[in-house]
Every structure is written in structure tokens, then in C-alpha cells.
Amino acid sequence: MQKDTTSIELISCGKTFKDGTRALEKINLNINGGETIVLLGPSGCGKTTLLRIIAGLEEPDEGGKIIFNKENVTDLQIEKRNVGMVFQSYALFPNMNVKENIGYGLKVRKLDKNKIDDRVSEMLEMMHINDLSLRRIDQLSGGQRQRVALARAIAVRPRVLLLDEPLTALDAILRDRLRVEIDSLLRSLGITAIYVTHDQSEAMALGDRIVVMSDGKISQIGTPRDIYYHPQNEFVADFIGTVNRILGSDIKKLDSLEGKELLFRPEDIEIVEKKYSHLTGVVKASFFLGEKTRLIVNYNAGEQLSLEGRYKKEYVIGSEIHLRFNVDSLIILPN
Amino acid sequence: MKYYDYPKLFVLALPVAIFFVTFFIVPMVQLAIVGASGDSGVSSYFTIVNTPRHFESMLATLLLSIAVTFTALVISTTAGLFLVRNIFPGKEIVLSILTFPLAFPGVVIGFLIIMLAGRQGLIGLVTKALLGEKTVFAYSMLGLFFGYLYFSIPRVILTIMAAAEKLDKSLEEAAKSLGAPPFRIVIDIIIPALKPGLIASGAICFATSMGAFGTAFTLATNIDVLPMTIYTEFTLNANIAGAASLSIVLGLVTWIALFISRSLSGQTIAVSG
Numbered sequence: 001m002q003k004d005t006t007s008i009e010l011i012s013c014g015k016t017f018k019d020g021t022r023a024l025e026k027i028n029l030n031i032n033g034g035e036t037i038v039l040l041g042p043s044g045c046g047k048t049t050l051l052r053i054i055a056g057l058e059e060p061d062e063g064g065k066i067i068f069n070k071e072n073v074t075d076l077q078i079e080k081r082n083v084g085m086v087f088q089s090y091a092l093f094p095n096m097n098v099k100e101n102i103g104y105g106l107k108v109r110k111l112d113k114n115k116i117d118d119r120v121s122e123m124l125e126m127m128h129i130n131d132l133s134l135r136r137i138d139q140l141s142g143g144q145r146q147r148v149a150l151a152r153a154i155a156v157r158p159r160v161l162l163l164d165e166p167l168t169a170l171d172a173i174l175r176d177r178l179r180v181e182i183d184s185l186l187r188s189l190g191i192t193a194i195y196v197t198h199d200q201s202e203a204m205a206l207g208d209r210i211v212v213m214s215d216g217k218i219s220q221i222g223t224p225r226d227i228y229y230h231p232q233n234e235f236v237a238d239f240i241g242t243v244n245r246i247l248g249s250d251i252k253k254l255d256s257l258e259g260k261e262l263l264f265r266p267e268d269i270e271i272v273e274k275k276y277s278h279l280t281g282v283v284k285a286s287f288f289l290g291e292k293t294r295l296i297v298n299y300n301a302g303e304q305l306s307l308e309g310r311y312k313k314e315y316v317i318g319s320e321i322h323l324r325f326n327v328d329s330l331i332i333l334p335n
Numbered sequence: 336m337k338y339y340d341y342p343k344l345f346v347l348a349l350p351v352a353i354f355f356v357t358f359f360i361v362p363m364v365q366l367a368i369v370g371a372s373g374d375s376g377v378s379s380y381f382t383i384v385n386t387p388r389h390f391e392s393m394l395a396t397l398l399l400s401i402a403v404t405f406t407a408l409v410i411s412t413t414a415g416l417f418l419v420r421n422i423f424p425g426k427e428i429v430l431s432i433l434t435f436p437l438a439f440p441g442v443v444i445g446f447l448i449i450m451l452a453g454r455q456g457l458i459g460l461v462t463k464a465l466l467g468e469k470t471v472f473a474y475s476m477l478g479l480f481f482g483y484l485y486f487s488i489p490r491v492i493l494t495i496m497a498a499a500e501k502l503d504k505s506l507e508e509a510a511k512s513l514g515a516p517p518f519r520i521v522i523d524i525i526i527p528a529l530k531p532g533l534i535a536s537g538a539i540c541f542a543t544s545m546g547a548f549g550t551a552f553t554l555a556t557n558i559d560v561l562p563m564t565i566y567t568e569f570t571l572n573a574n575i576a577g578a579a580s581l582s583i584v585l586g587l588v589t590w591i592a593l594f595i596s597r598s599l600s601g602q603t604i605a606v607s608g
Binding site for chain 2 (some may be wrong): 003057077078080082083084085087089091092093094096104105108109152153155162177332
């Protein structure tokens with residue numbers, strides 16, 4: 001649908017608020033046209049501030065630059081940047097019905113009425129909310145509201161779509177369903193999208209690339225696989241998925257790893273017979289989760305590991321267990 | 336609730352019923368009866384239409400109250416939004432000073448207007464020095480207008496500020512992101528969101544202006560607003576029936592205006608002050 005995609009370049013964009021709070025260190029970031037970038041991090045990490053800087057709702061500190069397709073938009077107000085924005089609180093106008101909400105951006109652009117109607121119908125169709133067009137906002141459910149908010153944001157054919165935790169206020173089932181819809185919507189539009197979330201599974205599912213942030217800094221940028229299998233630092237390793245830590249010296253038969261701290265995911269360790277094992281531990285707890293079982297295992301008198309797999313056998317608490325690592329998937333963090 | 340527990344409901348409703356009958360129904364009926372007890376009987380209620388002096392004073396009061404209400408709303412909305420959204424040194428002091436005129440009786444406000452725009456007033460002195468001619472408007476409709484505005488603004492501004500604090504900032508940001516220029520945001524987002532507050536405080540302002548007496552008593556030497564007309568009929572002309580019927584009409588007109596604004600807003604409006 002949209003072929004001329006917009007790339008975004010952030011050069012040295014930091015943000016210090018008037019009260020002296022440093023929300024964002026100076027950040028450089030390149031976003032390719034048509035790419036979906038997810039800004040992921042715990043609350044207070046600066047991800048929303050970064051999104052608001054891209055939107056034009058906040059100005060970067062002196063020296064920061066925002067480039068849309070080689071055009072410097074740093075001094076351009078949000079209303080001139082032609083970005084679509086979706087808010088966590090939906091931010092639908094309560095004094096307008098669904099149709100008027102979706103058509104608002106077109107109305108302020110002074111498009112003629114027929115064009116607005118056509119475009120609004122197209123949006124209602126695309127978001128599967130045809131039958132809601134005349135409803136008031138307070139008559140809509142959370143999921144319906146978010147669909148209207150999305151329709152309103154893309155109705156103006158923005159250069160960039162910015163989504164600020166759009167699914168956080170929804171319940172789990174709806175969140176999953178809308179996540180799939182947003183994913184296919186972004187792919188079909190081919191629009192450059194920046195998606196802010198603190199939910200790692202949302203980030204993994206939606207992002208072409210993920211920007212993991214902490215304390216106002218970028219911790220790592222990479223594809224979901226990169227981030228999961230090759231975390232560059234402790235923060236990323238801990239924030240994405242569950243990670244186990246073990247000292248190389250605790251592992252038998254793997255002398256080359258002596259003295260190093262190794263990280264591994266719960267699914268990268270197998271239960272084996274004693275003669276093949278790297279490590280022996282005692283089952284401390286067992287959680288049957290349906291598609292998999294999670295075991296908490298104690299070793300070395302007090303150290304703890306968590307492992308996951310499709311174990312047919314039930315492991316009794318207190319029983320001895322022999323473990324073998326998938327050596328290729330051990331993560332050694334760069335210093 | 337499927338059924339009502341009538342005895343209990345009766346007991347609970349009793350205090351409000353007593354209050355309503357004693358302080359509203361009885362005096363109102365009394366006033367209405369007195370209004371119809373004069374020489375002209377029930378037709379005294381139509382003096383407001385028949386007597387040009389009464390009709391003019393009704394019209395003047397209505398127009399004055401409407402003008403005061405709209406001006407107070409415009410000034411207070413602008414000032415209220417500014418005060419809610421900006422932090423500056425001395426803000427707390429400004430806020431407390433704003434409510435200062437609330438304590439003044441109408442007479443004091445009239446006195447202030449005389450000091451400002453009366454024969455020896457500040458404006459008169461300045462215009463005499465500059466233009467050679469004294470500008471005096473304290474005793475005219477304009478003087479009343481400023482006096483009423485002076486005591487209306489604090490009432491309105493506090494309600495508007497309370498409403499403005501609850502404004503959802505993300506609505507404005509969403510409108511901006513959709514390309515709306517500032518004046519459209521005011522028209523499409525801010526005013527609709529403040530509407531209940533505007534109507535509520537506008538209603539209070541209107542009702543107070545319709546019935547204001549102290550300021551009018553101090554200033555209205557050449558003009559008649561309805562409360563003054565009622566006073567004149569009552570004390571000077573000893574026309575008790577006429578005064579009573581005018582009071583009922585004043586009450587009714589104000590009530591109708593508030594009823595209309597209440598149905599426009601679709602919310603309960605607390606009329607106080």
C-alpha cells in the first residue's frame with residue numbers, strides 16, 4: 001500500500017527535563033524505512049521519552065537531531081511531522097463518535113467530505129469495525145477502542161507510525177489477538193513503525209529489530225533472535241527470557257570454560273544418564289505448565305538452576321538429576 | 336432494588352421533605368399569593384410585560400447577566416488553563432488572591448468600582464490628564480458590568496481550574512499528531528472537555544448576576560436592574576404585590592435559564608454561591 005517508506009535517523013538525541021531529571025542519554029539510532037522497531041525496557045528506562053522525541057512531543061536537548069528521509073525535522077512541531085500516534089490510554093475524543101474520530105485528521109487537513117467518508121469506510125473495513133461507526137467512544141470495549149485508535153492514526157497515511165504501549169491496558173487473550181492483528185497490519189502497510197513496550201514477548205513477536213533500553217541508554221540493538229541468543233550484557237540477558245548463571249568450574253568435563261561465568265537458557269540443558277552428565281543436582285521444585293515442565297534444581301549446596309523441557313517423566317522433589325549442557329548455546333558475555 | 340422498603344424510605348426522606356416544605360414551598364406559595372393579592376390580582380404577574388419600566392429592567396438584567404457570564408467564562412477559561420498548566424514563582428499567592436473578592440459584600444464591590452471609574456476615580460483622573468476630559472462610567476451599565484464581572488470571575492475560575500486539572504493531555508497530543516493546529520485543539524478538544532464545568536460555573540455566574548443587589552444598590556443611580564426595581568416597588572412605592580410578583584418572575588426566568596443549561600450539559604449543576 002505504502003511504497004515510499006520513511007527512514008529515521010536520530011543523532012545524539014538526549015533529554016533532560018526542566019526539573020533536572022535526565023531521562024535519556026545522548027542516543028544515536030538508525031531505523032530503516034518500512035522497519036518495525038520495538039523500544040523495550042522497564043519503566044523509567046527512557047523508551048517513551050525517545051518515542052515522544054521522534055513524534056515531536058518532546059524536543060531533544062541541544063545538539064540532538066532527528067532526520068526523516070534526509071529531511072531534518074528537529075524543529076518541526078508534531079502537527080507538521082505527519083506521524084501517526086497510538087496511545088496506551090487510546091486518547092480517543094469522547095465528544096466524537098467512532099467515524100468522527102477516525103476522520104478527524106482528514107477533517108483538519110480540510111479534505112473534501114466525500115474523500116473523508118471513503119477513507120473512513122476503508123479504515124473501518126480494514127480494522128473490522130464497520131458496525132461500530134456511529135457508536136460513542138464510551139460504548140466501546142478496550143479492544144474496540146484500540147482498533148479505532150489504530151484506524152485514526154493510519155487514516156492520515158502517516159510517514160511513521162508510533163505506538164506507545166498500545167496493548168498494556170488490555171487483558172491477556174485480547175492482547176494476543178490484537179498483537180497478531182497489529183503485526184499483519186504493519187506488514188501489509190509496510191510503514192515504518194516504532195513500538196514501545198515493556199513486555200518482552202510482545203517485543204519478540206512484533207519487532208524486526210529490538211532496541212533494549214535501560215537507564216536512558218541503549219543496552220543492545222538486534223533482531224529478536226540476536227537479543228535472545230546473543231545478549232551483549234547482563235541487563236539484556238536478564239531482561240529477555242529466563243537465564244541461568246553458572247561458573248565454568250562447576251561444570252565437569254568442560255575444562256576449557258574454567259573460570260568463566262556462563263549463561264544459558266532453561267531450554268538449553270538436557271536431563272541425561274549419569275555417565276554423560278556435566279552437572280548433578282537435586283530437584284527442588286517442579287511445575288507442570290502443560291506444553292512444558294519447569295524444574296528448579298539445586299546444585300553445589302545452594303546454587304540454583306531453572307530448566308524447561310517436555311519431560312514425560314515426573315521428577316520427584318528431592319530426587320537426584322543429571323544434566324548436560326548444549327555447549328553451543330552457552331552464552332559468554334563480553335567483558 | 337426490586338421493591339422499595341416504603342416505611343424506611345419515608346423516614347429517610349423526611350428531613351429533606353421538611354426542609355423543602357419549610358424553606359421552599361411555603362415561602363414561595365406565600366410570595367405567589369402576595370403577588371396576586373394586589374388591586375390588579377393575578378394580572379400583576381403580567382406587569383413585567385405590560386409596564387415598560389418593568390419590562391426594560393427585566394431585559395437589562397437579562398442582557399447584563401448574559402454579557403457578564405460570557406465575559407467571565409472567556410476570561411476565566413483562559414486564565415484558569417494558564418494557571419493549571421504553568422508553574423511560576425508566586426503561583427500559590429496568585430491563586431489565593433483570586434478567591435479574595437469572594438468574601439466581599441456587593442456594596443464593597445460597588446465601592447471599588449466607584450474608586451476606579453467614579454467621578455473622583457482613577458480612570459477619571461488618568462483620562463483627564465491625558466485627554467482633558469473625565470471618563471466616568473461607574474454609575475452606568477458598564478460600571479455594573481465590571482462590578483459583576485469582578486465578583487463572578489473568582490467563582491468561575493475555581494470551577495474551571497478543577498475541570499482543567501482533569502483534562503487528559505494525551506487527547507491534545509493525539510489531536511496534534513493528527514495535524515490539528517492550536518485553535519482547532521481549543522475548539523475540538525479543550526472546550527468540549529471543559530463543557531460541564533463551563534455550563535456549571537456559567538449557571539452560577541448567571542444566577543448570581545440576575546439576583547445581585549448590593550453592587551446594583553451602590554452603583555445603579557440611573558439604571559434599573561430587576562432586584563433594584565423590586566426594592567423600589569417594595570420600599571418606596573409600598574407596592575408589595577408588585578414586588579412579590581416581580582420576585583417570582585425573576586426566580587422563574589433564572590430557573591428557566593438554568594434548566595436549559597442543565598439539559599444542555601446533561602449533568603447535575605450545583606447552584607451555589
